[in-house]
Amino acid sequence: MITDGATHQLLERCQAIAGAALPEEVRRRARHCLLDHLTCSLVGAQLDYVQPSFTATAPLSGQPETTTADGRRRSAFTTAYLNGESANALDYDDTLLGHPGAPIIAAALAVGERAGATLDDLITAIVVGYETHWLLARAASPSRARAGKVRGDGVFDAIAASFAAAAVTDASAQRLGRVMGVAGAQSCVPYVAKWYERPVPSVKNNAGWNAAAAVLAVDLADSGAVGLPDVLDGPAGFWLMAGSDRWRWDDTLAETVEPAILRTGFKRFPACxxxxxxxxxxxxxxxxxxxxxxxxxxxxxxxxxxxxxxxxxxxxxxxxxxxxxxxxxxxxxxxxxxxxxxxxxxxxxxxxxxxxxxxxxxxxxxxxxxxxxxxxxxxxVPEADFAYPHPFGLTEREVRDKFDRLVSPLLGADPAWALRESVIDADGSQKLSEITAAMRR
CATH class of the missing domain: 3.30.1330.120 (2-methylcitrate dehydratase PrpD)
Known part of the structure; x- marks a missing residue:
């Protein structure tokens, strides 16, 4: 195994994040990312063009161990798929060189709820997932000429989501390495040229599959499956699979001083x-x-x-x-x-x-x-910075207001308030199953 390449450095960085006491600002942002994800997935699950996914996955529901956005109980794999897709359905979910929250949080929440994890466990996993997504998407960001042909951000969703899904229970470098190798083989290919054609598919970013692929990657790795070794490194590194024409890992590491999750932007409108x-x-x-x-x-x-x-x-x-x-x-x-x-x-x-x-x-x-x-x-019109969208999006208070406005009519005022309270203000030792209980109806 390469011990000084990007694969090794990413594993070390994520393990360090998982083992450290996160600053309060970071924890608060992660809680708001979770709240915004729940807002978007709960709303998205009600849309007519998302309903076929809930119908088609009914035979795959499996052991009812986790909670989907329509309030039902399904397997972690199915839950991750449905919640990932519904969170991205309106294009109202958060952004940072793509849509990190939809696949990352859907996967980590499903695995965490299944494992009996706590809110603190999930918060750490979310921060790990966003850090992974940012570092990979930024380092493999293509040149302007190439970007018009390939949209590779989402190629890293499965790896980032798998890191989060693993970190919610065990973020050891050895385990993350196994999971990364399997997740690389589960990743979707980019399709930018078709993405701009009409009609736009309801699975336009395939966030559902990337979330489910993360659950599958964790379960396969934990069962002994072997994936790609040192998947990020060498002339055939994963950036090539992402369709990029360059890999700027060292520059990205040097510029990433603060946790990547603090860069995240929350959308004001259900739009690109x-x-x-x-x-x-x-x-x-x-x-x-x-x-x-x-x-x-x-x-x-x-x-x-x-x-x-x-x-x-x-x-x-x-x-x-x-x-x-x-x-x-x-x-x-x-x-x-x-x-x-x-x-x-x-x-x-x-x-x-x-x-x-x-x-x-x-x-x-x-x-x-x-x-x-x-x-x-x-x-x-000022030009938004896609590498640092936070200043151009909603404030954290506005994220909470967005939840109240959209979720209260779905769940009812009291259950919605209880769900928001459990995400934003409750003690981190609370079990995830206690949080998702407010979604069941």
């Missing part, structure tokens, strides 16, 4: 992160429209990459998160961000305004609203 800042600026301009004035049209301007999001045709519900004309129309129509944004009746009611949203190609990012009296409201 590429459009979040445009929508935030639009929301700000909408508040300045004089009373009695109507919108004539909306102009969204930005670099060439924005054209991928200019499509007005919605051929499937998952398309909504990637259509800035539709997203802008929904926001301007006052539709509350959440499940209503993919409801057919809501989309039909905003069709007229959608047709009046134009997307143009300019170097300057901006949003302009023209009113019926020809008055214009215009603002520039």
């Amino acid at each position: 992160w590429h459009t979040q800042q445009y929508l935030a600026v639009l929301a700000s301009l909408l508040r300045h429209i004089p009373e009695g004035r109507a919108i004539r049209h909306i102009q969204v301007a930005g670099p060439q990459d924005l054209q991928k999001f200019a499509e007005k045709r919605i051929t499937g519900p998952a398309d909504v998160a990637f259509s800035i004309p539709t997203l802008s129309a929904l926001l301007a129509s006052g539709v509350e961000p959440g499940p209503a944004w993919v409801h057919p009746d809501t989309l039909a009611s905003t069709t007229s305004l959608t047709q009046r949203v134009m997307v143009s190609h300019t170097q300057q990012r901006s949003v302009t609203i023209t009113l019926d009296d020809e008055q214009s409201l215009r603002a520039n």
Whole structure:
């Protein structure tokens, strides 16, 4: 085994995180990542286009040992799959060079609940998983030319989720190494070129499979299965499987001073992160429209990459998160961000305004609203940092508000409050089964 390569260094780093006392700021952020994940998975499980997954996996339910977002009990493998997919279904889940929370938390929570782990165990596992995801996705980030053909972030989801699923019970370097080797063989390939075609599939990031693959990797490794040795190292390192044209491991280690989970951004809108800042600026301009004035049209301007999001045709519900004309129309129509944004009746009611949203190609990012009296409201759009999205997303208080707004109608006010309390404020020694009990209905 290589003892000075990236595989060895990653194992040592994750073992050190798991064995250390985490700073309170890190623990608090991990709790909010968990809460936001639960928000998105509980809401996502109610969507019509996610229901086929819950139906199709019924024969795979197995031993009822863990809790899925629809309130039922299923095997850890099935639970991880369903909760991972439903968390990403609205594209409302957290972001950091991809969507780390959906696969990482779904896998770690399922394995942790099955094993009788505590909230503290899960928090540590989440931090390990996010650190792994960031380091691998950042180090294998492709050049700009290559990035237009390959979207390799999600290739690391299974490895990162498997580290989290292992760390929730045992984060020894030896065990993590076995799990990593198996997880490498379970990972999905990137498909960026097809990802931008319509319709967008409900499993667009395959977060469900990556979460389930992590559970499978842990169980296989613990049963003695042999995987790929030193999977990150050498000229055929895992970055090649990710479709990248470069591997910048040493540079990534040098720049990663604070725990990666502190970089995570929480979404304000159920939309791709590429459009979040445009929508935030639009929301700000909408508040300045004089009373009695109507919108004539909306102009969204930005670099060439924005054209991928200019499509007005919605051929499937998952398309909504990637259509800035539709997203802008929904926001301007006052539709509350959440499940209503993919409801057919809501989309039909905003069709007229959608047709009046134009997307143009300019170097300057901006949003302009023209009113019926020809008055214009215009603002520039700051460029979000995809490697450090936290400052551009929700605050932790807003994450809690998002949970209250979306989950209370599903579970009821009291169970929702109990679930939020158990995640954010309860003692870390609480069993995960006590937390997920609030989801059962």
